Amino acid sequence: MPSLTTTAIVCAVRHHGEHGAIARLLTPDHGLLPGYVRGGRSRAMRPVLMPGNVVKADFRARTDEQLAGLTVELAHSRAPxxxxxxxxxxxxxxxxxxxxxxxxxxxxxxxxxxxxxxxxxxxxxxxxxxxxxxxxxxxxxxxxxxxxxxxxTRCAALGGADDLAFVSPRSAAAVSRAGALGYEERLLPxxxxxxxxxxxxxxxxxxxxxxxxxxxxxxxxxxxxxxxxxxxxxxxxxxxxxxx
Structure with a gap:
């Protein structure tokens, strides 16, 4: 991904160096992407790089392995x-x-x-x-x-999809009330x-x-x-x- 311009949701930001920040953004088509924001710790950028905000993101890198430089522009703020x-x-x-x-x-x-x-x-x-x-x-x-x-979708103990009321913590499968009889305390509601x-x-x-x-x-x-x-x-x- 040498270059990409997309909207994205700010998910996490951590300080990097004296003035910069590394932001991790969730994009619609490329998943979670990191980028280095020069001046990301500045007073102007802090309200932009807040978790939950939507930004227009511009990623630029020389190679796929290099951490991309990232510039962001606020598209929708959830700061309040x-x-x-x-x-x-x-x-x-x-x-x-x-x-x-x-x-x-x-x-x-x-x-x-x-x-x-x-x-x-x-x-x-x-x-x-x-x-x-x-x-x-x-x-x-x-x-x-x-x-x-x-x-x-169905009871792990008895089969069928009726009266499902629990989930087995071991199998992550649903269990009906009848199938859970006597084991209710070991299951998750x-x-x-x-x-x-x-x-x-x-x-x-x-x-x-x-x-x-x-x-x-x-x-x-x-x-x-x-x-x-x-x-x-x-x-x-x-x-x-x-x-x-």
Whole structure:
């Protein structure tokens, strides 16, 4: 990728050198891409390089192996949301997850579309109930796109697709109430909204976050627990307090 101009979502930024920054952006057609932004730590660039913002990005590199130089122009700012505790926590976590989980340079168009939709929902919804279910679905999609998808189509114990209510932490497959009889405490609750659609109530959403969180920690974030999962813990705790 010697050169590329595209819109992209800012997912992560870290300082590099005295004045620069390395930004990792999710693009529609090329996946997650890093680039060095000269002056990325300046007062002018800090509001642009905020997680969740949409930018017009111009990557330039001499070779495919070289870290590209990157210039960015703000296309859509979500900076005001960073002043609101719940939206800020949702953006921080979803951006951190995306940056940590995805390999660089691999296209994930479905994930880009879902991630963009999730951020739009966080921005537009008057309350967290309007985007929390979308976050659970985004996490499920990310697991599936990376090869760790859950099988929620039929009961792993008895077969059939009726009355699915749990997920096996071992096989990541759904289990019906009849199939789970006597083993309920060893299984993860399967929120009905993940099967029937809709937003679900708060108890279902918290169960959904518990479900996806288990598999994200086990399969995706195994080497990045302390820093990345801390953002998720902050989000879940804020959601629990908000609905208590």
């Amino acid at each position: 949301l960073h002043a609101e505790p719940l939206p800020a926590a949702a953006i921080d976590w979803s951006c951190a997850l995306t940056a940590a989980a995805l390999p660089e340079g691999t296209p994930y168009p479905a994930l880009h579309q879902a991630f963009s939709g999730l951020l739009d929902a966080v921005e537009a919804a008057p309350a967290a109930r309007g985007w929390a279910a979308a976050l659970v679905r985004y996490e499920l999609l990310l697991l599936a796109e990376l090869g760790f998808g859950l099988d929620l 399967l929120p009905p909204f993940l099967l029937a659609g809709g937003a679900g109530d708060w108890a279902q959403i918290i169960d959904g976050l518990r479900l996806t969180g288990f598999f994200l920690e086990r399969s995706i974030l195994t080497e990045r627990r302390s820093d990345v999962l801390a953002a998720r813990e902050r989000l879940v705790e804020r959601l629990k307090r908000a609905v208590a």
